Every structure is written in C-alpha cells, then in structure tokens.
Amino acid sequence: MHKSFLAAAAILSAAGLSACSEKAQDSIENAGSDVGNDVGGAIDRAGEKIDNGLDDAGRAIDEGTDRIGAAADNASRDASREADEAKRDVGDTLQNAGRDMKND
Secondary structure, three states: OHHHHHHHHHHHHHHHHHHHHHHHHHHHHHHHHHHHHHHHHHHHHHHHHHHHHHHHHHHHHHHHHHHHHHHHHHHHHHHHHHHHHHHHHHHHHHHHHHHHHHHO
C-alpha cells in the first residue's frame, strides 16, 4: 500500500507538473531572457567605462610626455646659456691674465 500511495503521488505530481510546465517554461524563458539582457547591458556599460578609462589614461600619458618634452627643451636651453656664459668668463679671465703678464 505504501508503494501504491507513492506511485499515485508521483503520477499526480507528474500530471501537475506537465500542466504547469508550459507556464513554467515560459516563465523560465522570460526570466532567462531578462537575466541575459541585464548581464548584456552590464557588460556593455563596463566595456564603455573601460574604453573611457583607457582614453583618459592615453590623454594623461600624452600630456605628461608633452610636459616632459617641454621641460627637457627648457633645461637644454638653460644648459646652453650657462655653457656660453662660462666660455665668456673663461675667455675674459684668460684675456685679463694675458694683459697682466704683458704689463708685468
């Protein structure tokens, strides 16, 4: 009797599930579609944020490179000016020393 009761319960459950299965399938399909759309949208938004972040990083690198180049140009001009002044100072000193030797 116990077995026949379990068999009857199983048959009734299967019948109930088959009656609800079409609704359940539709519900599952809709839920799956909604989840897929949500995940797809989140992935698209994440991709856009990554692209924007990479664009910002590229701009920052370009700006930094430009600033480094400008600083290097300024340093080169300053070094050249200092070297010219040092040459003049050495030349003036040598001329003065030559005059002093000539006058002694």
